[in-house]
Amino acid sequence: MKIHHLNCGTCCPAGGRLFDGTSNGVLGHIVCHCLLIETEQGLVLVDTGFGTRDISHPHRRLSEFFLKLNNIQLRPAETAIAQVRALGLDPLDVRHIVVTHLDFDHAGGLQDFPNAAVHVTAREKEVADEQEGGAFVGTRRYRPQQWSGVNDWRLYPLGGGESWFGFDSVRDLNGLPPEILLVPLAGHTWGHSGIAVAQPGGWLFYAGDAYFYRGEVGAETYSCPPGLRGYQRMMEVDRTARLANQQKLRQLSLDHGHDVRIFCAHDAVEFEMLARTG
Secondary structure (H helix, E strand, O other): OEEEEEEEEEEOOEOOHHHHOOOOOOEOOEEEEEEEEEEOOEEEEEOOOOOHHHHHOHHHHOOHHHHHHOOEEOOHHHOHHHHHHHOOOOHHHEEEEEOOOOEOOOOOOHHHOOOOEEEEEHHHHHHHHOOOOOOOOHHHHEOHHHHOOOOOEEEEOOOOOEEEOOEEEEEEOOOOOOOEEEEEOOOOOOOOEEEEEEEOOEEEEEOOOOOOOHHHOOOOOOOOOHHHHHHHHHHOOOHHHHHHHHHHHHHHHHHOOOOEEEEOOOOHHHHHHHHHHO
């Protein structure tokens, strides 16, 4: 399998380094890190970022609250479908999309690939359809129009499955190679999950929004800029579960850092490093 790292959406929230830990100016810089995997079963997307309809009609598709708070940069070239084409690949060959969760910045491109099967936890689909994403952000984070028209849902229960590096209920995905696993990581949303991909040199583990900043893993001590820390708290639905899973990710990075490369959805430094080195 060949893996491409894509940024399918840039946001520049106010706060600079107080938000992203790096920027020197007034504005921060976060990404929507997605994966495109070339497999014998066709192309597989892991998350989609913002889609073409989000770019064309942002005020119909996205919440005004998040458009302003995140200062979303609406760039057609960053859509997943544009980047698939730029790689010389055919978007019709995207047969499967694995979604960590159905937040607006992860599911916006689903409609750009109408023939793809969409894989997600059953719990995530349930709460997204019912807008159960938190008292304030529920109707703002979940935008059902982004997945209107999806005909082939592959839904996975949170129970059962196998163990993987201390994580429970880990599953193979229907129709996909056994090297791609769904790893439940509830807390940010009720049905949030990560995606693990086996490679010859070890595992890539995309943790989605289970953490937001590189300083939250890889060391015994926790580090996160105050802006991102506040954003995580605003978006969480189960603080106990989120922090417990984040601690498990931190421990995994310490105990098995040579075997498992962990990264999240929105850290621009992580994305640049992986996009450069693969």
